Amino acid sequence: MTDSTKTKQSEEPGSPPASHFIKTLISQDQKSGKYGGRVQTRFPPEPNGYLHIGHAKSICLNFTIAAEYGGQCNLRFDDTNPAKESQEYVDSIKDNIRWLGFEWDEEVRYSSSYFDTLFKFANQLIASGHAYACSLSPEQAREYRGTLTEAGRNSPDRDRPVAESLALFAKMRAGEFAEGEYSLRAKIDMASPNINMRDPVLYRIRHISHHQTGDQWCIYPTYDYTHCISDALEGITHSLCTLEFEDHRPLYDWILNSLNLESIRAASVLADSESPYVLPEQTEFAKLKLNYTMMGKRNLRAMVEEGIVSGWDDPRMPTIAGMRRRGFTPGALRNFCESVGVSRSEGVVDLGMLEHAIRDDLDKNAPRAMCVINPLRVEIDNIPEDEVIQLRLANHPKDEAMGRREVPLTREIFIDRSDFETDPPPGFKRLIAGGEVRLRGAHVIKCHHVERDSRGEVVLLRCSADLDTLGKKPEGRKVKGVIHWVSASQGKPVTVRLYDRLFRVENPEAKDIDDYRDCLNPDSLIEVSSAIVEPSVLKGSNERFQFEREGYFCKDVDPTATGRPVFNRTITLRDSWAG
Ligand code: ATP
Numbered sequence: 054m055t056d057s058t059k060t061k062q063s064e065e066p067g068s069p070p071a072s073h074f075i076k077t078l079i080s081q082d083q084k085s086g087k088y089g090g091r092v093q094t095r096f097p098p099e100p101n102g103y104l105h106i107g108h109a110k111s112i113c114l115n116f117t118i119a120a121e122y123g124g125q126c127n128l129r130f131d132d133t134n135p136a137k138e139s140q141e142y143v144d145s146i147k148d149n150i151r152w153l154g155f156e157w158d159e160e161v162r163y164s165s166s167y168f169d170t171l172f173k174f175a176n177q178l179i180a181s182g183h184a185y186a187c188s189l190s191p192e193q194a195r196e197y198r199g200t201l202t203e204a205g206r207n208s209p210d211r212d213r214p215v216a217e218s219l220a221l222f223a224k225m226r227a228g229e230f231a232e233g234e235y236s237l238r239a240k241i242d243m244a245s246p247n248i249n250m251r252d253p254v255l256y257r258i259r260h261i262s263h264h265q266t267g268d269q270w271c272i273y274p275t276y277d278y279t280h281c282i283s284d285a286l287e288g289i290t291h292s293l294c295t296l297e298f299e300d301h302r303p304l305y306d307w308i309l310n311s312l313n314l315e316s317i318r319a320a321s322v323l324a325d326s327e328s329p330y331v332l333p334e335q336t337e338f339a340k341l342k343l344n345y346t347m348m349g350k351r352n353l354r355a356m357v358e359e360g361i362v363s364g365w366d367d368p369r370m371p372t373i374a375g376m377r378r379r380g381f382t383p384g385a386l387r388n389f390c391e392s393v394g395v396s397r398s399e400g401v402v403d404l405g406m407l408e409h410a411i412r413d414d415l416d417k418n419a420p421r422a423m424c425v426i427n428p429l430r431v432e433i434d435n436i437p438e439d440e441v442i443q444l445r446l447a448n449h450p451k452d453e454a455m456g457r458r459e460v461p462l463t464r465e466i467f468i469d470r471s472d473f474e475t476d477p478p479p480g481f482k483r484l485i486a487g488g489e490v491r492l493r494g495a496h497v498i499k500c501h502h503v504e505r506d507s508r509g510e511v512v513l514l515r516c517s518a519d520l521d522t523l524g525k526k527p528e529g530r531k532v533k534g535v536i537h538w539v540s541a542s543q544g545k546p547v548t549v550r551l552y553d554r555l556f557r558v559e560n561p562e563a564k565d566i567d568d569y570r571d572c573l574n575p576d577s578l579i580e581v582s583s584a585i586v587e588p589s590v591l592k593g594s595n596e597r598f599q600f601e602r603e604g605y606f607c608k609d610v611d612p613t614a615t616g617r618p619v620f621n622r623t624i625t626l627r628d629s630w631a632g
């Protein structure tokens with residue numbers, strides 16, 4: 054916690070400061086003793102894809118709130134649609150949450166582990182006249198549902214006797230019907246202005262196996278039916294979700310209130326506890342939206358399947374796996390999620406804010422090193438052929454505690470091609486023929502001869518070092534430029550991948566854009582295999598570096614086919630998109 058948040062006055066001694074409306078609400082509930090002082094949240098992903106930065110916001114919110122109020126946060130897979138879900142997604146989601154720095158309460162939960170209870174409760178709803186077996190096909194049901202301006206019509210099965218619905222539901226479960234032949238529907242109000250309340254489906258027949266329950270079930274409960282009951286069974290107090298569920302809240306409450314409260318309590322984790330049993334409440338907040346970023350799982354999956362990106366963890370993806378591989382840190386992502394705040398108004402956050410959070414973290418924490426991306430050979434003629442001068446350079450200009458490293462200087466070094474100009478533009482402070490420049494952490498060198506190949510391209514600079522300039526200003530003249538360099542004989546070849554934003558437009562999913570594929574940034578990945586790093590980079594256990602003057606880089610998990618290490622550019626040193 055930062056000092057500024059510590060000094061804000063909290064409403065209740067011992068409770069954290071209410072910095073957004075959800076905390077205000079929870080603080081009030083704490084004060085009134087509504088849940089007996091308990092705070093239990095949950096993060097409920099559907100395992101149908103990899104988590105993205107929007108999910109990170111929800112994760113941070115749920116876990117942080119639980120921690121701040123001395124409560125717990127569950128991880129519950131909302132796995133009611135087996136057709137789109139898989140164990141691969143379950144595993145990646147768990148891994149992502151831990152990487153972000155959070156740990157869920159006790160074991161992982163699955164909505165599917167409540168299938169028995171959900172089935173029992175469905176029977177209870179039928180028995181109490183709150184649900185019925187309906188034979189309308191999905192198409193017919195859609196037609197009967199009405200529109201935003203027109204009331205729906207009652208299903209001909211709506212008044213089916215309870216005993217008949219119970220028998221049909223049992224047969225649905227026993228696999229006696231084909232998909233779509235029957236469904237179980239709540240009996241609410243076909244004229245409700247809220248379409249979610251027009252006798253919504255609670256169960257569908259699906260003859261498919263499930264990643265957790267195998268072939269035990271051929272009927273699957275809907276999200277709306279499952280979510281509220283799962284919350285209630287887990288003793289969730291505050292069920293936080295995004296705004297698109299606002300119109301589902303009446304259904305959430307209707308289902309829980311239509312069930313017998315004592316039977317919910319008896320099936321819940323609080324069955325044996327002294328705590329009062331109070332039903333959970335849903336509260337909505339605005340989704341995180343980021344410009345230049347596409348977050349819908351459907352489109353992200355399409356990009357993976359079509360090979361537009363190399364996988365869910367492609368460093369250009371807005372997924373947590375991609376950002377991790379790109380070199381983003383968990384702390385920077387958490388800070389970003391905190392800084393965007395929690396509100397009920399939908400706004401688009403500038404990607405620059407996320408990039409700022411990353412730069413801020415890496416500027417403080419990434420050790421400095423040198424990497425020459427487009428090498429140009431330089432020969433320093435007054436350093437003998439086999440001499441290796443070991444310089445000890447600070448790993449961080451402002452943090453001596455980060456230590457020093459040895460950087461070898463030899464007769465032949467590489468500098469970046471862009472740091473030498475034969476025809477310098479005005480104000481050019483780096484190396485020119487006949488000019489001087491300082492090598493970062495080393496001497497001032499002067500270029501006295503430029504060698505070209507047969508096509509006229511510069512291939513070698515012959516220079517000499519002023520050996521009296523190590524850690525000292527040169528005498529009688531000013532040398533302004535400082536450039537990075539790497540020893541030719543001691544440096545190590547690496548591949549660098551220079552990443553940029555995946556899209557060139559702010560909103561690739563805007564209505565007036567036919568296809569987001571037309572808006573891809575052609576320069577979102579540039580791979581350079583000629584780069585050279587100073588030897589220390591490959592020695593220690595560090596993965597993230599600021600390559601001086603080039604940007605922040607992170608060692609990739611996979612080397613190239615040639616075995617050469619790969620460094621992903623996490624972010625440039627400055628924002629090149631700011632207009
Ligand atoms: P998407 O289709 O974009 O992947 P989703 O809502 O279908 O999102 P879920 O797995 O159902 O994905 O989401 C798990 C939780 O994350 C939900 O509580 C959901 O409200 C929340 N969430 C999803 N997207 C965002 C977002 N952009 N900002 C904040 N929370 C989000």
Ligand code: MG
Nearest residue numbers: 098099131276
């Ligand atoms: Mg969803």
